[in-house]
């Protein structure tokens with residue numbers, strides 16, 4: 348069977364050969380000098396990627412674990428947080444906060460809409476400890492205007508926390524310039540590495556909240572991690588092979604250049620959107636100005652699962668839709684290691700698949 352695949356995945360994503368090769372080696376101790384040097388490089392790389400001088404915490408967990416760790420470290424029981432809900436991942440953030448006994452105020456938007464700053468700010472008051480904003484909503488394929496939220500919250504005591512698991516590495520984050528207090532991401536999306544690591548960047552304002560927060564934590568204790576960061580180590584065993592991978596993936600990122608990467612992601616996603624529309628399908632994003640550069644959610648009512656299957660048989664792996672739109676949407680990833688040629692091949696396979704159906 349001929350099984351060459353093009354992986355237009357929404358996480359985990361395709362891993363470049365260079366990154367795979369970097370992992371094909373013997374393990375090292377997380378207390379060795381070699382590890383510390385790598386830890387220091389990865390921290391510096393993540394600072395450049397998030398455009399921050401803030402502390403970088405490295406966690407061995409998935410994106411969701413990283414989201415949870417932020418709640419544990421930044422808040423106390425009954426704290427009020429506001430969650431703009433634009434899809435499954437922003438909904439998840441509200442659910443995690445609720446599981447920890449926070450008072451969660453949800454501001455709901457129509458599926459496919461981006462979060463409107465004014466509507467959200469209307470429920471933010473002096474008691475609001477944080478706004479939990481998804482940077483790039485991986486279910487509906489939209490991104491939120493992080494810069495506008497940063498501006499709105501700049502002179503308040505409210506933390507702006509953003510889940511950029513599917514944004515960082517494909518979509519600009521200017522943490523310090525935009526006044527974002529916490530940015531979190533994972534290794535397995537636009538970062539081109541396997542699953543296993545979470546990264547959190549923290550502003551000084553975030554550290555003030557961390558000093559006061561009383562929710563229980565142990566494995567994910569940021570203060571302990573900050574102490575270990577001084578020696579370029581983590582308190583516990585880290586996913587060392589995923590670190591090898593991220594170390595090499597960051598080399599690739601800076602060899603290509605951040606601006607170039609963002610342009611490539613924008614161009615690839617635009618090409619997917621234009622191609623999808625030309626083939627008579629609709630975009631799920633309501634406003635194309637906020638359509639995600641890292642994935643495109645395609646609206647194909649009742650037909651989405653058949654299209655995903657046919658694309659798979661034609662050699663292109665895409666993501667299925669997420670409930671409640673699992674029958675009606677599919678998601679084409681352009682995050683990470685995706686070229687214009689991959690996009691062209693995907694559109695070719697999509698045309699062929701639609702004809703076959």
Ligand SMILES: *Cc1c(COP(=O)(O)O)cnc(C)c1O
Nearest residue numbers: 358409410411436483485512513
């Ligand atoms: C993938 C993703 C997550 C969850 O990551 P896991 O590694 O599956 O836990 C969280 N938020 C967003 C926006 C994501 O795209």
